[in-house]
Amino acid sequence: MKILNIGSCNIDYVYSLNHIVTGGETEKSKRLDIFPGGKGLNQSVAAARAGAKVYHAAIVGSDGDFLLKTLKENGVDISLTEKVKDKNGHAVIQVNSEGENAIIVYPGTNHGITKEYIDKILLNFNAGDLLVLQNEVNELEYIVHKAYKQKLKVILNPSPICENLYNIKLSEIAYLIMNENEAKKLLKGNSIADCLQKAKKELPDTAIVITLGKKGAVYIDNKKQVYQNAFAVKTIDTTAAGDTFTGYFVAGLFCRKPIKEILKQASAAAAIAVSKSGASSSIPAMEEVLSLMPQMEECKNNYDIKSAEQLKVITDFINENLKQASLKQLAQKLNYSYNSAGVLVKRITGKSFTEYLQTKRLEKALFLLKETSLPVLEISNSVGYENNSFFCRKFKEKYNITPKQYRLRHKA
Ligand code: RIB
Secondary structure (H helix, E strand, O other): OOEEEEOOOEEEEEEEOOOOOOOOOOOOOOEEEEEEEOHHHHHHHHHHHOOOOEEEEOEEOOOOHHHHHHHHHOOOEOOOOEEOOOOOEEEEEEEOOOOOEEEEEEOHHHHOOOHHHHHHHHOOOOOOOEEEEEOOOOOHHHHHHHHHHOOOEEEEEOOOOOHHHHHOOHHHOOEEEEEHHHHHHHHOOOOHHHHHHHHHHHOOOOEEEEEOHHHOEEEEOOOOEEEEOOEOOOOOOOOOHHHHHHHHHHHHHHOOOOHHHHHHHHHHHHHHHHOOOOOHHHOOOHHHHHHHHHHOOEOOOOOOOHHHHHHHHHHHHHHHOOOOOOHHHHHHHHOOOHHHHHHHHHHHHOOOHHHHHHHHHHHHHHHHHHHOOOOHHHHHHHOOOOOHHHHHHHHHHHHOOOHHHHHHHHHO
16 A cells, blocks of 8 residues: 655745734744645655654746755655746644634645646555645645555545535545534534534444544544544644644555554644644654553543434434424433533534424425425425424525425526
């Protein structure tokens, strides 16, 4: 198995400030550091430091020699990279005294990828090889589809989230690795449990990994769900923590380690990266991770793994009882008090019981309008609405179209 990363290489200009500057403000930076960075480069360095053999493909500008040097010094194969005369991509990173950051990325040569270049480099890889991608290079849709056709296992870190990601067929991705906000945006979920449930249903062949900061990380595929606590460290700079996690995860797959072990090592490596400043410079080697891990404390503030299962129970119950589902019956099923059941539904779905019930009723109505020729009145009754005009109003509010218009449009 080989690992190819078609990934960004950035020159990171890191400004250390008391607080992150927002609109209309000016503040003097305490220092300026220039580091090699870019999500692609950081992930290749992380995977290499974790013990994997990585091929990095990128278009690097005339000012980007030190980026290639960094990759090479870390044992990454750079024979597939190309140099051009244009300006390299760079990032302007503000880091505040709590170690939080705000990043502006200028793509530069990272957006100079052509279809010819992709076709050429993919010739060096075969079915079963791993392809690592982030959303800082152009032609992502083409790369994903081509690699999928070639039976490579595509690992996508959909960061930063931008419109172009919605054109990608997520079912062509073998592993999606992202943080909480990215997961909610990409999978259109209200909560993590909701995202996991959606992923399980809509992307049965894609393994999902969601990093939850201090609440740990969760992995789900069609057979299992695995949870890992975060490790507690003093935060200096969070830049590249996610990249460290991804690189270590990829290396773990490469070394065919069990998911539990991969998550643990990736989480420890990310925590160590957070305790140092810079992007690629903060990524630890596997030896450091293994020697520090036994002394590192796991955070107590965990993600409740039960939530995903509870969401399933709630959703199944509502779907099976669309016409007359009540919070009282749900509470009995869960063995909760009426009030606790209401709080649970709100926490897990992001909606009150009634709102969630409405959502599921309207989703079912949408499905029936599309897939059957039942009259609208019959559909509204069958999903639990006694008043048809109330149903039509709610449907329009949610989908911005009336049930009749929706059916007509669908037929056309
Ligand atoms: O994930 C961190 C990276 O994001 C930085 O190195 C910066 O270059 C931006 O791409």
